Amino acid sequence: MFDSAFDPPGRVEHRSFSWAVFLVAALVVGLVIIEMLRTVSRPRMATARCSPIRFPGWGWAGVALAIVAWVMAWGGESLSFGVRRYTFLPLWMGYILVVAAEAERRGAPNMLRRPEWLPVFIIGSLFWSSFEYLNRFSENWIYTGVPQSGLGDLLLAVLLPFSTVLPAVYVTSEVFRRTSWVGAFACCVRRPPPILRRPACGALLSLLGAAGIVAVGAWPTVAYPWMWLGPLCLTFGLMTVARLPHRLCGSWWGDHRVAVAWAAAGLLCGFFWELWNVASECRWTYEVSFVGWPRLFEMPLLGYAGYPVFGLLCALVFDLIRYATLRLPRSSAPNSQGAVQSVGSISDAYLASPSATSPRRATGARRKG
Numbered sequence: 001m002f003d004s005a006f007d008p009p010g011r012v013e014h015r016s017f018s019w020a021v022f023l024v025a026a027l028v029v030g031l032v033i034i035e036m037l038r039t040v041s042r043p044r045m046a047t048a049r050c051s052p053i054r055f056p057g058w059g060w061a062g063v064a065l066a067i068v069a070w071v072m073a074w075g076g077e078s079l080s081f082g083v084r085r086y087t088f089l090p091l092w093m094g095y096i097l098v099v100a101a102e103a104e105r106r107g108a109p110n111m112l113r114r115p116e117w118l119p120v121f122i123i124g125s126l127f128w129s130s131f132e133y134l135n136r137f138s139e140n141w142i143y144t145g146v147p148q149s150g151l152g153d154l155l156l157a158v159l160l161p162f163s164t165v166l167p168a169v170y171v172t173s174e175v176f177r178r179t180s181w182v183g184a185f186a187c188c189v190r191r192p193p194p195i196l197r198r199p200a201c202g203a204l205l206s207l208l209g210a211a212g213i214v215a216v217g218a219w220p221t222v223a224y225p226w227m228w229l230g231p232l233c234l235t236f237g238l239m240t241v242a243r244l245p246h247r248l249c250g251s252w253w254g255d256h257r258v259a260v261a262w263a264a265a266g267l268l269c270g271f272f273w274e275l276w277n278v279a280s281e282c283r284w285t286y287e288v289s290f291v292g293w294p295r296l297f298e299m300p301l302l303g304y305a306g307y308p309v310f311g312l313l314c315a316l317v318f319d320l321i322r323y324a325t326l327r328l329p330r331s332s333a334p335n336s337q338g339a340v341q342s343v344g345s346i347s348d349a350y351l352a353s354p355s356a357t358s359p360r361r362a363t364g365a366r367r368k369g
Helices: 019-041 059-073 088-105 117-138 152-164 163-177 181-185 197-220 227-242 250-251 257-277 299-327 339-351 359-368
Strands: 141-144 283-286
Touching: 019 059, 019 181, 019 299, 059 257, 088 163, 088 257, 117 152, 117 163, 117 197, 117 227, 117 299, 163 250, 163 299, 181 257, 197 227, 227 299, 250 257, 250 299
Parallel strands: none
Antiparallel strands: 141 283
């Protein structure tokens, strides 16, 4: 019924390993890692911290669910009672419960009660399905063991597991935001050029992202990194043109905490996606040109560099969902640098509060506090 969604046409001839491409890519990734380590080693700005509370009881239910699902996923048919191929969903639901409980223990509000929680799951399934469509052109990953007997299998083995991707990254970012090392990115010396805040630059960035996505279909063996960079540039550019504040606004003037938290969340979730994929019945394998070796689990080592990019995209998509579901008002981008900083500094708190009515009101409340 949905064979074509998982059986690649086999028309892409992936290139063999290239030391030149691997070393250049490894150099770029290494420079980024070195810069982040230098930032973490700098003196950190003091930030207010909430006193940790006890780990919620429903979090322990998530621990139990994750352990049982993990054992069933890796334990063979004797321990899975014939449902081994459907364990991805309960495994990641357990992960989401555990990490959401840890975020609440660190002072985050109860995320399970937020009004946008259900739309995040529903839209998250469509969100990841768009990458499955792009993979039809690049054929970088191939699924094996996926049941294909009917609509029920499509729901249990495909659509519902896809729906956990965005919530998993979100709850993980909430934990990282409340860790001490992320505070080192509060006042970074390096700031993006001010021109990136202008709608004209956003339009160019969105065109670049769209061109990158088209290039994935035209030249999949060399343009496949744009499967991740393209949607990020396109979404970021369109939100800049529309003057919509988002969770990455702080990076405009050097406060990279939210961006780093979401990027780190994407990387950590990517690690667990690949870890739990290794011995599962429904699993995926990779075919990547030029940098297909060495591997950590099934993923080529340099392929993990795509997960932080994916985490940043998840941050933007999450804010778009909140705009759509909570009908948050748009904010016109001010011209002065100070005003831009004001909107950016409250954007995350504003989007996180359903009761906020406008960025201006939120700024005023902050000054009174």
